[in-house]
Amino acid sequence: MTRRLKLNRFAVMPFGVLAAAVVLCTAVATASNGSQARTSARAATTAVDYTTLRAPAIPGVSPLPGPIAKPARPSASMGILEVSPDEAVAGTPITISGSHLPANKQVELTWSTANATWLVQTEPDTVNYLGRSDTEFAVVLDTTTTSASGAFKVSLDAPQDWGGLHDIYAVVNGVEEAHGGFITLRTVTVTPTSGPVGTPITITYSGLGDSLYTGGASLLWDNHYVGEMMANWTRGVARAVIRAAGPVGSHTIQIGNAISYLYLNVPQSPIPYTNGATVTFTVTKDDGPPPASIDWPVDVAPTVSARTTLQTSGLAAPSGVKAQLATSAGPVNTPVDLTASGLSSGSVQLIWSTVVGNRVNCKSTCWVFVSQTLGSANPSGGSLTSRITVPDGLGGWHVVQLVQNGKTVAQVPFYVKESIVGQGVSSVVVKEGQPFTIHLKGVGWTQLDNTVGVDYDNSYIGYGCGFNSNGDVLLHLNATGGPGTHLIDLYPMLYSLSPSFANTPYGMVPVLTYAQDEPALALGYHLPAFRFAITVVG
DSSP states (O other), X not given: OOEEEEOOOOOSSOHHHHHHHXXXXXXXXXXXXXXXXXXXXXXXXXXXXXXXXXOOOOTTOOOOSSSBOOOOEEEEEEEEOEEESSEEOTTOEEEEEEOSSOTTOEEEEEEEEEXXXXXXXXXXXXXXXXXXXXXXXXXXXXXXXXXXXXXXXXXXXXXXXXXXXXXXXXXETTEEEEEXXXXXXXXXXXXXXXXXXXXXXXXXXEOOOSXXXXXXXXXXETTEEEEEEEOTTXXXXXXXXXXXXXXXXXXXXXXXXXXXXXOTTGGGSSOGGGOOEEEEEXXXXXXXXXXXXXXXXXXXXXXXXXXXXXXXXXXXXXXXXXXXXSXXXXXXXOEXXXXXXXXXXXXXXXXXXXXXXXXXXXXXXXXXXXXXEEEEEOOBTTBEEEXXXXXXXXXXXXXXXXXXXXXXXXXXXXXXXXXXXXXXXXXXXXXXXOEEEEEEEOOOOSTTTSEEEEEESSOEEEEEEOTTTTTOEEEEEEOOSSSEXXXXXXXXXXXXXXXXXXXXXXXXXXXXXXXXXOGGGGGTOXXXXXXXEEEEEO
Protein backbone atom coordinates (compact mmCIF):
# COMPACT_ATOMS: atom_id res chain seq x y z
CA MET A 1 0.00 0.00 0.00
CA THR A 2 1.23 3.47 -0.83
CA ARG A 3 0.16 6.40 1.29
CA ARG A 4 0.44 9.91 -0.15
CA LEU A 5 -0.38 12.77 2.14
CA LYS A 6 -0.98 16.44 1.58
CA LEU A 7 0.53 17.82 4.72
CA ASN A 8 -1.63 19.40 7.39
CA ARG A 9 -0.85 23.00 8.26
CA PHE A 10 -1.26 24.55 11.68
CA ALA A 11 -0.24 28.12 11.00
CA VAL A 12 -0.83 30.74 13.66
CA MET A 13 -2.51 33.00 11.10
CA PRO A 14 -4.70 32.24 8.06
CA PHE A 15 -2.36 30.82 5.46
CA GLY A 16 -3.52 33.07 2.63
CA VAL A 17 -2.80 36.08 4.85
CA LEU A 18 0.67 34.73 5.53
CA ALA A 19 1.31 34.21 1.82
CA ALA A 20 0.18 37.72 1.03
CA ALA A 21 2.42 39.15 3.74
CA VAL A 22 5.45 37.25 2.48
CA VAL A 23 4.74 38.25 -1.11
CA LEU A 24 4.33 41.88 -0.09
CA CYS A 25 7.66 41.88 1.75
CA THR A 26 9.33 40.40 -1.29
CA ALA A 27 7.72 42.97 -3.54
CA VAL A 28 9.03 45.82 -1.41
CA ALA A 29 12.55 44.44 -1.54
CA THR A 30 12.30 43.93 -5.27
CA ALA A 31 10.99 47.40 -5.88
CA SER A 32 14.05 48.77 -4.13
CA ASN A 33 16.67 46.60 -5.77
CA GLY A 34 15.30 45.22 -9.01
CA SER A 35 15.24 41.65 -10.27
CA GLN A 36 18.98 41.21 -9.98
CA ALA A 37 18.64 41.40 -6.18
CA ARG A 38 16.76 38.10 -6.36
CA THR A 39 19.87 36.38 -7.64
CA SER A 40 22.16 35.57 -4.76
CA ALA A 41 24.52 32.89 -3.53
CA ARG A 42 24.55 31.90 0.11
CA ALA A 43 27.72 30.01 0.84
CA ALA A 44 29.47 28.86 3.97
CA THR A 45 31.48 31.59 5.64
CA THR A 46 35.00 30.23 5.54
CA ALA A 47 38.52 31.53 5.24
CA VAL A 48 39.60 28.61 3.07
CA ASP A 49 39.25 28.11 -0.66
CA TYR A 50 36.25 26.03 -1.60
CA THR A 51 34.73 24.32 -4.60
CA THR A 52 31.05 24.77 -5.42
CA LEU A 53 30.11 21.32 -6.66
CA ARG A 54 28.25 20.93 -9.92
CA ALA A 55 25.43 18.45 -9.46
CA PRO A 56 25.90 15.10 -11.20
CA ALA A 57 23.21 13.90 -13.58
CA ILE A 58 20.96 12.30 -10.96
CA PRO A 59 18.25 10.19 -12.65
CA GLY A 60 14.66 11.33 -12.27
CA VAL A 61 15.30 14.91 -11.17
CA SER A 62 12.78 17.40 -12.55
CA PRO A 63 14.20 19.99 -14.96
CA LEU A 64 13.89 23.73 -14.44
CA PRO A 65 10.27 24.88 -14.88
CA GLY A 66 11.32 26.98 -17.89
CA PRO A 67 14.20 28.77 -19.61
CA ILE A 68 16.22 31.20 -17.50
CA ALA A 69 14.68 34.67 -17.64
CA LYS A 70 16.59 37.77 -18.66
CA PRO A 71 17.18 40.38 -15.94
CA ALA A 72 14.29 42.81 -15.58
CA ARG A 73 13.84 46.04 -13.68
CA PRO A 74 10.91 46.79 -11.40
CA SER A 75 8.19 49.20 -12.38
CA ALA A 76 7.83 52.37 -10.37
CA SER A 77 4.14 51.47 -9.96
CA MET A 78 4.09 47.71 -9.40
CA GLY A 79 0.73 46.07 -9.95
CA ILE A 80 -0.62 42.93 -8.33
CA LEU A 81 -1.14 39.58 -10.02
CA GLU A 82 -3.97 37.37 -8.90
CA VAL A 83 -2.92 33.75 -8.46
CA SER A 84 -5.63 31.20 -7.72
CA PRO A 85 -5.12 29.13 -5.71
CA ASP A 86 -2.10 30.81 -4.18
CA GLU A 87 -0.94 27.64 -2.38
CA ALA A 88 -1.11 24.00 -3.45
CA VAL A 89 1.04 20.98 -4.22
CA ALA A 90 2.97 20.74 -7.47
CA GLY A 91 0.81 19.73 -10.43
CA THR A 92 -2.29 21.55 -9.20
CA PRO A 93 -4.08 23.59 -11.92
CA ILE A 94 -3.71 27.32 -11.21
CA THR A 95 -4.67 30.53 -12.94
CA ILE A 96 -2.63 33.73 -13.10
CA SER A 97 -4.34 36.94 -14.11
CA GLY A 98 -3.36 40.58 -14.32
CA SER A 99 -4.88 43.92 -15.29
CA HIS A 100 -3.92 47.57 -15.85
CA LEU A 101 -0.87 46.52 -17.86
CA PRO A 102 0.30 47.97 -21.20
CA ALA A 103 -2.26 47.07 -23.87
CA ASN A 104 -1.64 44.49 -26.61
CA LYS A 105 1.83 43.63 -25.33
CA GLN A 106 3.65 40.33 -24.95
CA VAL A 107 3.98 39.32 -21.30
CA GLU A 108 6.53 36.95 -19.85
CA LEU A 109 5.46 35.33 -16.61
CA THR A 110 8.60 34.66 -14.57
CA TRP A 111 8.84 32.24 -11.68
CA SER A 112 11.51 32.46 -8.97
CA THR A 113 13.52 29.30 -8.41
CA ALA A 114 17.05 28.32 -7.43
CA ASN A 115 19.85 25.81 -7.66
CA ALA A 116 21.24 24.32 -4.45
CA THR A 117 24.47 22.40 -4.06
CA TRP A 118 27.32 21.40 -1.76
CA LEU A 119 30.64 23.03 -0.93
CA VAL A 120 33.91 21.18 -0.38
CA GLN A 121 37.61 21.86 -0.23
CA THR A 122 39.62 19.46 -2.38
CA GLU A 123 43.29 18.89 -1.59
CA PRO A 124 45.78 16.20 -2.64
CA ASP A 125 45.66 14.63 0.82
CA THR A 126 41.99 15.07 1.80
CA VAL A 127 38.55 16.49 1.04
CA ASN A 128 36.88 18.79 3.57
CA TYR A 129 33.14 19.35 3.92
CA LEU A 130 32.24 23.06 3.90
CA GLY A 131 28.44 23.12 3.81
CA ARG A 132 25.90 24.06 1.16
CA SER A 133 24.92 27.00 -1.03
CA ASP A 134 21.96 28.11 -3.10
CA THR A 135 21.66 30.56 -5.96
CA GLU A 136 18.36 32.20 -6.78
CA PHE A 137 17.17 33.22 -10.24
CA ALA A 138 14.00 33.33 -12.33
CA VAL A 139 12.70 31.29 -15.24
CA VAL A 140 10.03 32.02 -17.84
CA LEU A 141 6.97 30.06 -16.82
CA ASP A 142 4.69 31.11 -19.67
CA THR A 143 4.20 33.80 -22.33
CA THR A 144 0.95 35.53 -23.21
CA THR A 145 -0.39 38.80 -24.67
CA THR A 146 -2.43 41.46 -22.95
CA SER A 147 -5.82 42.50 -24.29
CA ALA A 148 -6.75 45.97 -25.53
CA SER A 149 -7.60 46.80 -21.91
CA GLY A 150 -4.22 45.57 -20.64
CA ALA A 151 -5.51 42.37 -19.03
CA PHE A 152 -4.53 38.69 -19.35
CA LYS A 153 -5.35 35.35 -17.81
CA VAL A 154 -3.43 32.08 -18.17
CA SER A 155 -4.09 28.59 -16.82
CA LEU A 156 -1.32 26.09 -16.12
CA ASP A 157 -0.20 23.45 -13.65
CA ALA A 158 1.90 24.44 -10.65
CA PRO A 159 5.47 23.43 -11.60
CA GLN A 160 7.33 20.56 -10.01
CA ASP A 161 9.88 22.68 -8.19
CA TRP A 162 11.17 23.60 -4.75
CA GLY A 163 8.64 23.99 -2.00
CA GLY A 164 7.83 27.32 -0.42
CA LEU A 165 7.23 30.78 -1.83
CA HIS A 166 7.78 31.52 -5.53
CA ASP A 167 7.61 35.09 -6.83
CA ILE A 168 5.70 35.49 -10.07
CA TYR A 169 6.22 38.61 -12.20
CA ALA A 170 4.51 39.89 -15.32
CA VAL A 171 7.38 41.29 -17.40
CA VAL A 172 6.68 43.59 -20.35
CA ASN A 173 9.61 44.89 -22.41
CA GLY A 174 12.06 44.11 -19.61
CA VAL A 175 9.97 45.78 -16.89
CA GLU A 176 8.29 43.93 -14.03
CA GLU A 177 4.84 45.44 -14.22
CA ALA A 178 2.99 43.25 -11.71
CA HIS A 179 3.83 40.81 -8.95
CA GLY A 180 2.17 37.81 -7.32
CA GLY A 181 3.21 34.69 -5.51
CA PHE A 182 2.55 30.98 -5.08
CA ILE A 183 3.46 28.66 -2.22
CA THR A 184 4.29 25.09 -3.21
CA LEU A 185 3.16 22.80 -0.40
CA ARG A 186 4.74 19.54 0.74
CA THR A 187 3.68 15.94 0.31
CA VAL A 188 4.88 12.67 1.83
CA THR A 189 4.68 9.26 0.22
CA VAL A 190 5.39 6.09 2.25
CA THR A 191 5.41 2.71 0.55
CA PRO A 192 4.60 0.11 1.67
CA THR A 193 2.80 0.75 4.97
CA SER A 194 2.94 -2.83 6.25
CA GLY A 195 5.22 -5.83 6.08
CA PRO A 196 7.49 -8.10 8.12
CA VAL A 197 10.58 -7.01 10.03
CA GLY A 198 13.24 -5.88 7.56
CA THR A 199 10.80 -4.67 4.90
CA PRO A 200 12.40 -1.83 2.88
CA ILE A 201 10.28 1.32 3.25
CA THR A 202 10.65 4.11 0.70
CA ILE A 203 9.87 7.55 2.09
CA THR A 204 9.56 10.44 -0.36
CA TYR A 205 9.27 13.97 1.00
CA SER A 206 8.47 16.44 -1.78
CA GLY A 207 8.37 20.20 -1.58
CA LEU A 208 11.53 20.86 0.42
CA GLY A 209 12.96 24.32 -0.16
CA ASP A 210 16.23 25.56 -1.61
CA SER A 211 17.45 27.41 1.52
CA LEU A 212 19.21 26.15 4.63
CA TYR A 213 16.12 26.40 6.84
CA THR A 214 13.81 24.71 4.34
CA GLY A 215 16.13 22.26 2.57
CA GLY A 216 16.50 19.49 5.17
CA ALA A 217 14.30 16.99 6.95
CA SER A 218 14.51 14.73 9.97
CA LEU A 219 13.13 11.21 10.10
CA LEU A 220 11.89 9.54 13.30
CA TRP A 221 10.81 5.96 13.95
CA ASP A 222 8.76 5.60 17.13
CA ASN A 223 10.26 8.90 18.34
CA HIS A 224 13.81 7.64 17.72
CA TYR A 225 16.05 9.66 15.44
CA VAL A 226 16.91 7.76 12.25
CA GLY A 227 18.82 10.43 10.33
CA GLU A 228 18.74 13.44 8.04
CA MET A 229 17.28 13.83 4.56
CA MET A 230 18.29 16.51 2.04
CA ALA A 231 17.27 17.47 -1.49
CA ASN A 232 19.91 19.88 -2.83
CA TRP A 233 20.55 17.96 -6.05
CA THR A 234 17.03 16.57 -6.40
CA ARG A 235 15.30 19.96 -6.47
CA GLY A 236 13.17 19.57 -3.36
CA VAL A 237 12.41 15.85 -3.51
CA ALA A 238 14.11 13.87 -0.73
CA ARG A 239 13.96 10.10 -0.91
CA ALA A 240 15.21 7.58 1.64
CA VAL A 241 14.89 3.86 2.27
CA ILE A 242 14.78 2.51 5.82
CA ARG A 243 13.74 -0.92 7.12
CA ALA A 244 10.80 -1.93 9.27
CA ALA A 245 12.06 -2.63 12.78
CA GLY A 246 10.70 -3.58 16.17
CA PRO A 247 8.02 -5.95 17.44
CA VAL A 248 4.90 -6.94 15.55
CA GLY A 249 2.35 -4.14 15.64
CA SER A 250 2.00 -0.47 14.78
CA HIS A 251 4.98 1.88 14.52
CA THR A 252 5.07 5.61 13.91
CA ILE A 253 7.09 7.25 11.15
CA GLN A 254 7.44 11.01 11.54
CA ILE A 255 9.11 13.33 9.05
CA GLY A 256 9.48 17.08 9.15
CA ASN A 257 11.56 20.13 8.50
CA ALA A 258 15.01 20.05 10.11
CA ILE A 259 18.64 21.04 10.10
CA SER A 260 19.77 17.61 11.31
CA TYR A 261 17.16 17.44 14.10
CA LEU A 262 13.40 17.93 13.91
CA TYR A 263 12.03 21.46 14.19
CA LEU A 264 9.20 20.75 16.65
CA ASN A 265 7.28 24.04 16.56
CA VAL A 266 7.31 24.85 12.86
CA PRO A 267 3.79 26.38 12.98
CA GLN A 268 5.22 29.22 15.08
CA SER A 269 8.21 29.75 12.80
CA PRO A 270 8.66 32.15 9.87
CA ILE A 271 8.22 29.09 7.59
CA PRO A 272 5.00 27.43 8.81
CA TYR A 273 4.37 25.88 5.40
CA THR A 274 7.26 23.43 6.02
CA ASN A 275 5.24 21.05 8.16
CA GLY A 276 5.80 17.31 8.00
CA ALA A 277 3.62 14.26 8.41
CA THR A 278 3.09 11.22 10.59
CA VAL A 279 2.42 7.79 9.08
CA THR A 280 1.70 4.44 10.73
CA PHE A 281 3.61 1.36 9.59
CA THR A 282 2.40 -2.07 10.67
CA VAL A 283 4.98 -4.79 11.27
CA THR A 284 3.09 -7.95 10.40
CA LYS A 285 5.51 -10.71 11.46
CA ASP A 286 9.11 -11.61 12.25
CA ASP A 287 10.58 -14.02 9.69
CA GLY A 288 14.05 -13.92 11.21
CA PRO A 289 17.11 -11.86 10.28
CA PRO A 290 17.60 -11.06 6.57
CA PRO A 291 21.13 -11.60 5.24
CA ALA A 292 23.64 -8.76 5.25
CA SER A 293 23.47 -6.54 2.18
CA ILE A 294 24.84 -3.32 0.69
CA ASP A 295 22.72 -0.59 -0.91
CA TRP A 296 24.85 1.46 -3.31
CA PRO A 297 24.10 5.02 -4.44
CA VAL A 298 23.21 5.91 -8.02
CA ASP A 299 26.02 5.37 -10.50
CA VAL A 300 26.75 8.81 -11.92
CA ALA A 301 29.70 10.42 -13.66
CA PRO A 302 31.66 12.66 -11.27
CA THR A 303 31.74 16.37 -12.02
CA VAL A 304 35.07 17.04 -10.26
CA SER A 305 38.30 15.52 -11.57
CA ALA A 306 40.39 16.03 -8.41
CA ARG A 307 41.55 12.77 -6.78
CA THR A 308 43.23 12.35 -3.41
CA THR A 309 46.88 11.10 -3.39
CA LEU A 310 47.36 12.25 -6.99
CA GLN A 311 50.82 13.82 -6.83
CA THR A 312 51.41 17.25 -8.30
CA SER A 313 55.16 17.48 -7.69
CA GLY A 314 58.16 15.23 -8.27
CA LEU A 315 56.81 14.11 -11.63
CA ALA A 316 58.92 13.43 -14.66
CA ALA A 317 58.64 15.82 -17.58
CA PRO A 318 55.99 14.70 -20.08
CA SER A 319 57.24 11.20 -20.78
CA GLY A 320 54.66 9.82 -23.17
CA VAL A 321 54.01 6.96 -20.78
CA LYS A 322 50.41 5.79 -20.74
CA ALA A 323 49.09 3.49 -18.03
CA GLN A 324 45.72 1.87 -17.52
CA LEU A 325 44.03 -0.37 -14.96
CA ALA A 326 41.56 -3.04 -16.05
CA THR A 327 39.09 -1.68 -13.51
CA SER A 328 39.04 1.61 -11.63
CA ALA A 329 37.21 0.53 -8.46
CA GLY A 330 36.93 -2.39 -6.09
CA PRO A 331 37.33 -3.50 -2.45
CA VAL A 332 40.59 -4.20 -0.66
CA ASN A 333 42.56 -7.23 -1.90
CA THR A 334 41.12 -6.92 -5.41
CA PRO A 335 43.52 -8.21 -8.10
CA VAL A 336 43.79 -5.66 -10.92
CA ASP A 337 45.65 -5.91 -14.22
CA LEU A 338 47.88 -2.97 -15.12
CA THR A 339 49.14 -2.16 -18.61
CA ALA A 340 51.54 0.59 -19.66
CA SER A 341 53.27 1.75 -22.82
CA GLY A 342 55.88 4.33 -23.76
CA LEU A 343 58.34 3.19 -21.09
CA SER A 344 62.11 3.27 -21.39
CA SER A 345 64.24 0.25 -20.57
CA GLY A 346 64.85 -0.63 -16.95
CA SER A 347 62.83 -1.80 -13.97
CA VAL A 348 59.54 -0.04 -13.14
CA GLN A 349 58.48 0.22 -9.50
CA LEU A 350 54.72 -0.01 -8.89
CA ILE A 351 53.74 2.19 -5.96
CA TRP A 352 50.46 2.60 -4.05
CA SER A 353 50.02 6.16 -2.78
CA THR A 354 48.03 6.54 0.44
CA VAL A 355 48.09 8.43 3.75
CA VAL A 356 48.58 7.55 7.42
CA GLY A 357 47.24 9.51 10.39
CA ASN A 358 44.05 10.43 12.22
CA ARG A 359 41.79 13.37 13.09
CA VAL A 360 41.69 13.01 16.88
CA ASN A 361 43.08 15.96 18.90
CA CYS A 362 44.32 17.37 15.62
CA LYS A 363 44.76 21.12 15.30
CA SER A 364 46.06 21.17 11.73
CA THR A 365 47.04 18.27 9.47
CA CYS A 366 47.80 15.08 11.37
CA TRP A 367 48.50 12.76 8.48
CA VAL A 368 51.20 12.25 5.88
CA PHE A 369 51.59 10.67 2.46
CA VAL A 370 52.92 7.11 2.47
CA SER A 371 54.16 5.09 -0.50
CA GLN A 372 53.55 1.35 -0.44
CA THR A 373 55.39 -0.90 -2.89
CA LEU A 374 53.15 -3.16 -4.95
CA GLY A 375 55.96 -4.82 -6.88
CA SER A 376 58.12 -4.20 -9.91
CA ALA A 377 58.10 -5.14 -13.57
CA ASN A 378 60.45 -4.94 -16.53
CA PRO A 379 58.99 -3.50 -19.72
CA SER A 380 59.43 -5.25 -23.03
CA GLY A 381 59.54 -3.06 -26.10
CA GLY A 382 58.43 -0.12 -23.96
CA SER A 383 55.33 -1.90 -22.67
CA LEU A 384 54.45 -3.92 -19.62
CA THR A 385 51.59 -5.97 -18.23
CA SER A 386 51.42 -6.69 -14.54
CA ARG A 387 48.88 -7.66 -11.90
CA ILE A 388 48.65 -5.74 -8.64
CA THR A 389 46.63 -6.44 -5.51
CA VAL A 390 44.80 -3.55 -3.88
CA PRO A 391 46.27 -3.18 -0.38
CA ASP A 392 44.23 -3.90 2.71
CA GLY A 393 44.02 -0.31 3.89
CA LEU A 394 42.11 2.94 3.65
CA GLY A 395 39.21 3.32 1.26
CA GLY A 396 38.58 6.15 -1.15
CA TRP A 397 40.66 7.46 -4.02
CA HIS A 398 44.28 6.37 -4.36
CA VAL A 399 46.71 6.27 -7.25
CA VAL A 400 49.00 3.60 -8.60
CA GLN A 401 52.29 5.25 -9.55
CA LEU A 402 54.82 3.96 -12.05
CA VAL A 403 58.29 5.03 -10.97
CA GLN A 404 61.26 4.60 -13.29
CA ASN A 405 64.78 5.88 -12.68
CA GLY A 406 63.56 7.66 -9.56
CA LYS A 407 60.84 9.60 -11.38
CA THR A 408 57.07 9.12 -11.40
CA VAL A 409 56.31 8.63 -15.08
CA ALA A 410 52.59 7.77 -14.80
CA GLN A 411 49.74 7.75 -12.29
CA VAL A 412 46.43 5.87 -12.47
CA PRO A 413 43.58 6.52 -9.97
CA PHE A 414 41.81 3.63 -8.23
CA TYR A 415 38.81 3.87 -5.91
CA VAL A 416 38.76 1.49 -2.93
CA LYS A 417 35.17 0.64 -2.08
CA GLU A 418 33.88 -0.09 1.39
CA SER A 419 33.15 -3.77 2.00
CA ILE A 420 31.86 -6.28 4.55
CA VAL A 421 34.25 -8.72 6.25
CA GLY A 422 32.75 -12.20 6.19
CA GLN A 423 29.09 -12.17 7.20
CA GLY A 424 29.57 -8.75 8.76
CA VAL A 425 28.38 -9.60 12.27
CA SER A 426 30.39 -11.72 14.69
CA SER A 427 27.30 -13.78 15.46
CA VAL A 428 23.84 -13.75 13.94
CA VAL A 429 22.33 -15.10 17.18
CA VAL A 430 23.18 -13.13 20.33
CA LYS A 431 21.92 -13.36 23.91
CA GLU A 432 20.21 -10.23 25.15
CA GLY A 433 22.67 -7.87 26.79
CA GLN A 434 25.68 -9.57 25.25
CA PRO A 435 28.20 -7.81 22.96
CA PHE A 436 28.68 -8.46 19.27
CA THR A 437 30.70 -6.76 16.52
CA ILE A 438 30.26 -5.57 12.96
CA HIS A 439 33.31 -5.56 10.70
CA LEU A 440 33.99 -3.37 7.63
CA LYS A 441 37.00 -2.75 5.42
CA GLY A 442 37.88 0.11 3.09
CA VAL A 443 36.54 3.03 5.11
CA GLY A 444 38.28 6.23 4.04
CA TRP A 445 39.93 9.24 5.65
CA THR A 446 38.41 12.40 4.15
CA GLN A 447 35.55 14.28 5.77
CA LEU A 448 33.27 12.65 3.21
CA ASP A 449 34.13 9.01 3.84
CA ASN A 450 35.97 8.46 7.14
CA THR A 451 32.90 7.67 9.24
CA VAL A 452 29.72 5.60 9.18
CA GLY A 453 26.61 6.43 11.21
CA VAL A 454 25.07 3.47 13.07
CA ASP A 455 21.32 2.93 13.56
CA TYR A 456 20.05 0.12 15.80
CA ASP A 457 16.39 -0.61 15.07
CA ASN A 458 16.13 2.79 13.34
CA SER A 459 17.65 4.63 16.29
CA TYR A 460 20.93 6.52 15.79
CA ILE A 461 23.38 5.31 18.45
CA GLY A 462 26.78 6.53 17.27
CA TYR A 463 29.41 6.25 14.58
CA GLY A 464 32.60 4.45 13.63
CA CYS A 465 35.75 5.94 12.10
CA GLY A 466 38.26 4.18 9.87
CA PHE A 467 41.16 6.62 9.56
CA ASN A 468 43.45 5.67 12.46
CA SER A 469 42.74 1.96 11.91
CA ASN A 470 43.76 2.13 8.24
CA GLY A 471 40.28 1.54 6.85
CA ASP A 472 39.41 -1.32 9.21
CA VAL A 473 36.27 -0.61 11.28
CA LEU A 474 35.20 -3.02 14.03
CA LEU A 475 32.04 -1.73 15.71
CA HIS A 476 31.29 -2.92 19.24
CA LEU A 477 27.57 -3.14 19.99
CA ASN A 478 25.25 -4.74 22.53
CA ALA A 479 22.21 -6.88 21.77
CA THR A 480 19.12 -5.18 23.18
CA GLY A 481 15.40 -4.85 22.54
CA GLY A 482 14.10 -8.24 23.66
CA PRO A 483 13.90 -11.56 21.81
CA GLY A 484 13.47 -11.39 18.05
CA THR A 485 15.07 -9.84 15.00
CA HIS A 486 16.94 -6.57 15.37
CA LEU A 487 18.38 -4.45 12.58
CA ILE A 488 21.65 -2.54 12.32
CA ASP A 489 21.93 -0.06 9.45
CA LEU A 490 25.07 1.91 8.63
CA TYR A 491 24.85 5.14 6.61
CA PRO A 492 27.39 7.63 5.24
CA MET A 493 28.08 10.73 7.32
CA LEU A 494 29.47 14.21 6.73
CA TYR A 495 32.33 14.55 9.21
CA SER A 496 32.48 18.13 10.49
CA LEU A 497 35.32 17.91 13.03
CA SER A 498 39.14 18.11 12.94
CA PRO A 499 39.30 20.48 11.21
CA SER A 500 36.01 22.23 11.91
CA PHE A 501 34.57 24.91 9.64
CA ALA A 502 31.76 27.39 10.13
CA ASN A 503 28.33 26.75 8.61
CA THR A 504 28.55 23.01 8.02
CA PRO A 505 24.98 21.76 8.61
CA TYR A 506 24.00 18.09 8.64
CA GLY A 507 27.35 17.04 10.09
CA MET A 508 27.86 13.96 12.29
CA VAL A 509 24.46 12.34 11.61
CA PRO A 510 23.37 9.56 9.23
CA VAL A 511 22.71 10.86 5.72
CA LEU A 512 19.63 8.91 4.64
CA THR A 513 19.58 10.50 1.17
CA TYR A 514 23.14 9.31 0.40
CA ALA A 515 21.94 7.57 -2.78
CA GLN A 516 21.06 10.78 -4.63
CA ASP A 517 22.09 13.84 -2.65
CA GLU A 518 25.52 13.53 -1.05
CA PRO A 519 28.55 15.67 -2.00
CA ALA A 520 30.84 12.66 -2.39
CA LEU A 521 28.95 11.63 -5.54
CA ALA A 522 30.38 14.61 -7.44
CA LEU A 523 33.93 13.45 -6.66
CA GLY A 524 33.40 9.86 -7.77
CA TYR A 525 32.88 8.32 -4.32
CA HIS A 526 30.41 5.46 -3.94
CA LEU A 527 29.36 5.46 -0.30
CA PRO A 528 26.70 2.84 0.48
CA ALA A 529 24.35 1.89 3.27
CA PHE A 530 25.11 -1.42 4.99
CA ARG A 531 22.24 -3.60 6.20
CA PHE A 532 22.78 -6.14 9.01
CA ALA A 533 20.51 -8.09 11.34
CA ILE A 534 20.75 -10.32 14.39
CA THR A 535 18.43 -12.54 16.38
CA VAL A 536 18.33 -11.70 20.08
CA VAL A 537 17.53 -14.62 22.37
CA GLY A 538 16.80 -14.68 26.08
